[in-house]
Amino acid sequence: MFSLLIDTSGPYSTVAVAQDAVVSGMSAILGRPAEKVHSQIKATLRATGIALSSLDSVTIVTGPGSWTGLNIGVTAAKTLAQVLRVDVLPISSLDALVAGRTWRYSRLCAVLSAGRGRVYRAWYDTDRGGTAQSGHHDAEVLTAEALEAELAQADGSALLIEYGKTVGSTLKYCSGIVQVLRLSPEAMIAAAAHALPLGPEEAITLTPAYMQASLAERDAKR
Amino acid sequence: MVILGIDTTCDDTSAGIVANGSQVLANVISSQYAAHEAFGGIVPMIAAREHTRQIGHIIRAAMQEAQVTFSDLDAVAVSNNQGLLLSLVVGVSAAKSIALACGIPLVGIHHLEGHIYSVLMAHEEVLRFPFLCLTVAGGHTLLLRVEDHGVYSLLGHTRDDAAGEAFDKVARRLGLGYPGGAAIEKLAKQGNAAAYAFPRPMITRSNLDFSFSGLKTAVMNLLDSAETFRKEDVAASFQQAVADVLVTKTLRAAKSEGLARIALAGGVAVNGLLRSQLTTEAAKRGCQVYLPAPSLCMDNGAMVAGAGYYLLRHRGADPLTIGVRANAPLGRLQVKYRHPAKYRSA
């Protein structure tokens, strides 16, 4: 089983090719996904000697994250799937932040900047082996103050995992912080193991998971 | 040669399939009007999401209509220049994915080239270079000298509102539906075009630039101050003022450039008065006017595919690394993009 993995949610665009859940090649490039991500896909496949036509699935990080990047990545993944007639595995950037490695904390708080002092965050419990448990669908957008209050309540049992630079450095009640600069292919593979596969026809309607409304939508609600 | 053309420049998601540069096999357009209506203007973030949601459907619908599969495509063309960045990236990402997965050439075109080629597609045999091209739409009003494939020079452009934008704003103020151009044209048929003497901005100036903001304001002022008015007369008088300016300036450009062939393109090119007045007045001066098929006037993928056919031969394919630009040079001209205000209140 060959799979292509794409992440354009953050500052780095990551493309990887995996065979049976083992990474056979990857590339990470800083910025400009509109220009670079397709040539990155081509180069990564070429380097691993795997033809596009032998792919069985495309895993895509659907968000939250960069609005522009996500639209580029989601469109790329589902269009490739449409042509190649393969499944799309949509995964969350927050899930991928905690997936694929073991932690020494019982609770994990994954965050990424949502702009204007707000963060996207999701909570995860770990099992005895220190692996984050999937199936947490409590992801939402919070202010830094609200996040602070949640961490204070967790009382030292939680580890904050932030994607890039968010608000972690300004928090008082934070027992530990891990900063992740880009999602690893291994993390994406681990998150994809729990993804609900979409057939190429179903994937046609896939849109990024922004989780927050645009300013115009927020203004209209007021 | 079968080419898929994609246009996600602004708020319409479109894909067209064209054989040999002129045979339109399919042309599918999905309007985002409903998604933006409540906000009184195009919201770029929503536009991007709607393009992402629609693009696969539109491509599939176009291929079904044309009865082709991905393996039948010889190239994919996309508007990567001129428009809203957040919108452009979606069409470009889809086009690059198809080029990559099908192993076919990618052709990036300037959105305005799509409009120019919408005319060439219909008159390939007779519309010889050089010619004059008036492009009138919701986002642009400009006069170009088209020297050859991919070679253009700007003769004049609007200094404020695009003509199509003025149509939409006046239509909105008159309480007409969307699209505004068609609604005004319909109403104007029952009106007296001489009822109101609206200004013809810059009509006597020797340069080839346009201005429609003053005309729009004059119409708004009349509607605000007049105790009674006939909507039909306002629509007819306004439409006549726009047509007079466009026709006068275009013929002046044809004369000064020594061009006898005039192409009319863009969303406003479907306007019956503009079409007939330009054709008649041009004929009096020995000029011939070339019109696109009405279905290729508004932003669409087929015109992009048509442009892609010719530009692939004359400019060659583009690498997968082409970017997007909001205000992109077209030949020697730097086109200033204005967000079409078709949904904003006047």
Ligand SMILES: [Fe+2]
């Ligand atoms: Fe246009």
